[in-house]
Structures are given as structure tokens and as C-alpha cells.
Amino acid sequence: xxxxxxxxxxxxxxxxxxxxxxxxxxxxxxxxxxxxxxxxxxxxxxxxxxxxxxxxxxxxxxxxxxxxxxxxxxxxxxxxxxxxxxxxxxxxxxxxxxxxxxxxxxxxxxxxxxxxxxxxxxxxxxxxxxxxxxxxxxxxxxxxxxxxxxxxxxxxxxx
Numbered sequence: 001x002x003x004x005x006x007x008x009x010x011x012x013x014x015x016x017x018x019x020x021x022x023x024x025x026x027x028x029x030x031x032x033x034x035x036x037x038x039x040x041x042x043x044x045x046x047x048x049x050x051x052x053x054x055x056x057x058x059x060x061x062x063x064x065x066x067x068x069x070x071x072x073x074x075x076x077x078x079x080x081x082x083x084x085x086x087x088x089x090x091x092x093x094x095x096x097x098x099x100x101x102x103x104x105x106x107x108x109x110x111x112x113x114x115x116x117x118x119x120x121x122x123x124x125x126x127x128x129x130x131x132x133x134x135x136x137x138x139x140x141x142x143x144x145x146x147x148x149x150x151x152x153x154x155x156x157x158x159x
Contacts, residue, residue, distance in 0.1 A: 009063045010136045035063045038070035042079075047081035048074070059135055069135075076131035079124050086121035093117070 008028065011021045021027050037060040040052045052073065059065045065073070095118060100110045132138050 007064055007136065013062065034066060036062075036067055037065045038067045038073065041070070041074050044074060044077060045081045047084050048077035051077040051080045051144035055135070055137065062136070064135060072131065072134060076128070076135065079127045079131055081126055083121055086117040086124060089117040090115055090121060 009062065011027045012019065019027055037056050040049055040056075044052065045144045054071070055077075059073075062156055093115060097115045098110055099113050100108050102108050129138065
């Protein structure tokens with residue numbers, strides 16, 4: 001499968017100018033979607049709406065959003081909400097939980113197990129990273145953007 005390709009605007013931000021990427025290759029701009037930020041769905045959770053308000057303006061400034069990105073951005077924001085909810089639950093209730101089982105004979109056994117919210121937070125974190133990479137919101141994408149902001153870049157493709 002390999003890496004997910006970066007959107008053209010991210011390649012250009014990290015590039016050398018004149019429509020080329022950091023390696024000097026011409027960047028295909030892709031289809032000419034109208035670059036208008038979508039409105040958030042009304043059904044989103046409070047935490048997801050807050051995340052939308054936090055990330056959408058920055059993505060819009062970089063011309064990374066289009067109306068057709070609504071579903072993917074909503075999924076990213078709702079995944080963030082699940083991550084936050086599960087993490088808060090673990091923080092309040094602890095990383096483990098006590099489970100009591102009753103055998104057929106009526107005897108009870110109590111054992112300590114990982115809190116179910118730990119698995120939910122872990123799973124949401126993995127999904128969150130996958131969605132975030134689609135919009136250039138990962139630390140490696142941030143570094144690529146920071147390199148692209150450097151006006152003093154020389155012409156050496158191996159630097």
C-alpha cells in the first residue's frame with residue numbers, strides 16, 4: 001500500500017516555489033475543486049464541534065478544505081471526541097476496573113482487568129492519526145510546513 005500521498009497544497013508549501021515540490025518536481029494541482037470550507041454537521045457532539053472550530057480555520061487558510069471534505073473532517077472531529085471522552089473516563093475511573101463474575105454454583109470471583117475505555121482511547125487514537133494525516137495535521141506534516149515557510153531554501157535537492 002505505501003504512504004498516503006500528500007495533498008498538492010502541502011507539497012507546494014514545502015516546495016521550492018514555481019509549482020514544484022521539495023525535490024524540484026512539478027506538482028500536479030489535481031482537480032479544480034472550489035476551496036470553500038464546509039459547514040459542520042448539526043448532529044456533531046459538543047467536543048467534535050469544538051475541534052472543528054479549532055482546526056477548520058487553519059486548514060482553510062492553507063487551501064486544504066473543500067465542501068466535499070465535510071464527511072472526512074466530521075469523522076476526524078467525532079473520533080477526537082471519542083478519544084477525549086475515553087481518556088477522561090480513564091483519568092476519572094482509573095486504568096483498571098474490577099470485574100466480578102458469578103459461577104453456576106453461586107461463588108463470586110473478582111478480578112482486575114484493563115478499563116474498557118483504555119481500548120477505546122487507543123483505537124480512537126489510531127483512527128485520529130489516520131484522519132489527521134489526511135489533512136496534514138500530524139507532527140511530520142507540521143515539520144514539512146515549517147520547512148516550506150523558510151524563504152532561504154537553497155537549490156540543493158539533497159540538503
